[in-house]
Amino acid sequence: MSGLRPASAGRGESGRYEAFDHLATMVAVLRAADGCCLFVNAAFEAALGLPRRALLRRGRLFDWFVDASALVTNYQAVVANQYSTVRLEALLRRPTAPHAEPLPVHVIVTQVDHGETILLELVEIEQQARQDRETRTLDQVRVTKELIRNLAHEIKNPLGGIRGAAQLLEMDLADATLTEYTQVIIHEADRLQALVDRLLAPHRRPHMVADVNIHEVLERVRSLVLAEFSRGLTIVRDYDASLPEFRGDREQLIQAVLNITHNAALALAERRQAGDARIVLRTRAARQVTIGRQRYRLALELHIEDNGPGVPPEIRDRIFFPLVSGREGGSGLGLTLAQDFIQQHQGLIECESEPGRTLFKIQIPLP
Incomplete structure (x- = not known):
């Protein structure tokens, strides 16, 4: 993001960084010289439960953390150009719920605008874990869905043959008492057929929007x-x-x-x-x-x-x-x-x- 440029001239600081409002993570832009907060995005407002103006009036963003010493040290290292980006974990205060537990976040500190400003990106650790779980769930569902479709089609063909063979066998049986066994085969084939149909049902019915x-x-x-x-x-x-x-x-x-x-x-x-x-x-x-x-x-x-x-x-x-x-x-x-x-x-x-x-x-x- 070192090549960040204003979105539109003459809009002020919030206009320059308005694209950050579309991000899911919390973003703040600080003036490198004194750490004064110039901009916070919509995700930051939502996480802390305060409007943007109220957050900007609070001054230095470091005061929003439970213990900002590590953050300040790393921030100063980025300002001094010792690192272009640093990552660390911190605890963010919740101003609208002072008795609530602080919010654990992963903080990414990056130089932008040729070192004139510093970008802080905060990712909720729980949010990251949830996104990882969601990704795993989606991948598992896709694989499972494809496996089910293939398996159901493979089962469906021999089932028809098994049922038909049982019906032909039943017609040729001399001993009527033996039809009990062919009926078991037919009924179980029907049960499996119904199960396969249920597995395939979502892919057969047209989407009625x-x-x-x-x-x-x-x-x-x-x-x-x-x-x-x-x-x-x-x-x-x-x-x-x-x-x-x-x-x-x-x-x-x-x-x-x-x-x-x-x-x-x-x-x-x-x-x-x-x-x-x-x-x-x-x-x-x-x-x-x-x-x-x-x-x-x-x-x-x-x-x-x-x-x-x-x-x-x-x-x-x-x-x-x-x-x-x-x-x-x-x-x-x-x-x-x-x-x-x-x-x-x-x-x-x-x-x-x-x-x-x-x-x-x-x-x-x-x-």
Whole structure:
């Protein structure tokens, strides 16, 4: 970034660096001579919960850190041209929540404008870890999806032959009691055929795109789940009514949310018997969101949260894989299909779980 130039002459400092507002990471521009803060981007405002003017009035950015000694030392080394860039970790204060834990960040200090100014880029350590998890999840899902498609097609062809052979054998059997065994073959072939069809279903059905109101989707899911689990379960609405409509496949979204919510209701069996089972459907707008290595200005954030026992630790990292289920008799396809449907909307599903709280977070880009 050493070749950074003003975006437009005569706009002042904020106009010069306005491109930084499109970045997901926190960015601040300091005057090299005295460390005075000239600019902070939108991500910085969002992280600290203060408007830009208030942040700039606070003066030296070093005062925003719990212990800035290491940062100051490295900053001075960059100003003195001993290094062009340095990296270190620090703790950022939260001015709007003084009693909250400081925010752990990875700080990158870089010279710009031929040494006249210094660029500080701050990456939340948790954000970086989340992005790494998201990247791994997307890669795993892509590989798994391709494997499933290929495997399903390979299974499908011999299944038809096995079923047909069993039917021909049944017609030629002299002993009618032996048809019990051919029926077992036919029924199992049909069961496997149905499983293969479910694996291939997302790739067969055309994407029916129209304007979608996410709250209409949630209300449909809520009514379906409460119709099945009418006693002992409360589904709480926590909606952001200002969310805009977006282009999507309504039926796919209903199915994706229903799969997750229905799983939650099943996992709440003991809570339902006790009468305190609870699922929360929450919608919010998220700004400057990265999904699948792509940056979006605005995204829908949908939370499906329950107070159940949590996802078993041994499958927590694999719950979106096909045929992985934490429930007796489960097919292990519900979450796989949900992830697939959401990805067809350029979105992603993530899960956080511990005993007493499981949260599925769906993010979908908004216009």
